[in-house]
Amino acid sequence: xxxxxxxxxxxxxxxxxxxxxxxxxxxxxxxxxxxxxxxxxxxxxxxxxxxxxxxxxxxxxxxxxxxxxxxxxxxxxxxxxxxxxxxxxxxxxxxxxxxxxxxxxxxxxxxx
Amino acid sequence: xxxxxxxxxxxxxxxxxxxxxxxxxxxxxxxxxxxxxxxxxxxxxxxxxxxxxxxxxxxxxxxxxxxxxxxxxxxxxxxxxxxxxxxxxxxxxxxxxxxxxxxxxxxxxxx
Numbered sequence: 001x002x003x004x005x006x007x008x009x010x011x012x013x014x015x016x017x018x019x020x021x022x023x024x025x026x027x028x029x030x031x032x033x034x035x036x037x038x039x040x041x042x043x044x045x046x047x048x049x050x051x052x053x054x055x056x057x058x059x060x061x062x063x064x065x066x067x068x069x070x071x072x073x074x075x076x077x078x079x080x081x082x083x084x085x086x087x088x089x090x091x092x093x094x095x096x097x098x099x100x101x102x103x104x105x106x107x108x109x110x111x112x
Numbered sequence: 113x114x115x116x117x118x119x120x121x122x123x124x125x126x127x128x129x130x131x132x133x134x135x136x137x138x139x140x141x142x143x144x145x146x147x148x149x150x151x152x153x154x155x156x157x158x159x160x161x162x163x164x165x166x167x168x169x170x171x172x173x174x175x176x177x178x179x180x181x182x183x184x185x186x187x188x189x190x191x192x193x194x195x196x197x198x199x200x201x202x203x204x205x206x207x208x209x210x211x212x213x214x215x216x217x218x219x220x221x222x223x
Contacts, residue, residue: 004155033210042116043201043213056208091155100146101211103156 004104012110021077021107025094038088082111114139118214133187135202140180148201192221
């Protein structure tokens with residue numbers, strides 16, 4: 001079966017613009033995670049979805065960041081009014097409940 | 113707050129050498145620990161998952177150990193090959209299984 005997919009693979013945007021990043025989890029995986037990897041930094045947790053429960057947004061760095069997920073399907077991470085410090089690789093992972101997380105290839109975001 | 117440390121940040125070894133990558137964590141109340149591999153421009157590939165009840169986990173030339181009491185894990189790579197060159201990350205789960213990662217060790221295996 002297909003793994004976790006993310007689109008776009010690369011995104012270059014101007015400072016101040018909004019961007020949307022998409023994640024398609026593995027079919028049947030109830031849990032979905034977004035992480036961020038900035039240059040020279042470790043991966044940082046951003047947000048977690050589990051089924052129809054309220055998402056865990058504790059990792060979102062500012063109110064410019066938001067994410068949605070409809071049921072157990074696609075998730076979209078939106079960054080409004082992008083800043084240069086938002087430049088990073090954004091990784092999505094999915095899992096069964098609290099099981100092993102499978103990661104997508106990531107979206108490399110560059111804010112100029 | 114859980115902190116995960118991997119030292120050194122980079123390592124270069126000749127082909128064929130056996131090597132050990134270290135990972136330490138501050139909060140020992142974990143239920144598993146995971147080692148990942150990341151190739152440049154790629155996502156993460158899970159290598160090994162060690163449950164807290166286990167001390168070791170093996171996959172091919174890779175062996176990972178876990179000592180919760182001392183807050184340490186090691187990844188042993190036997191007979192290293194140039195294809196092993198990558199960044200190796202360890203991660204531990206917290207609430208909601210969200211992972212806390214180390215910054216990784218970038219390994220270069222010289223032919």
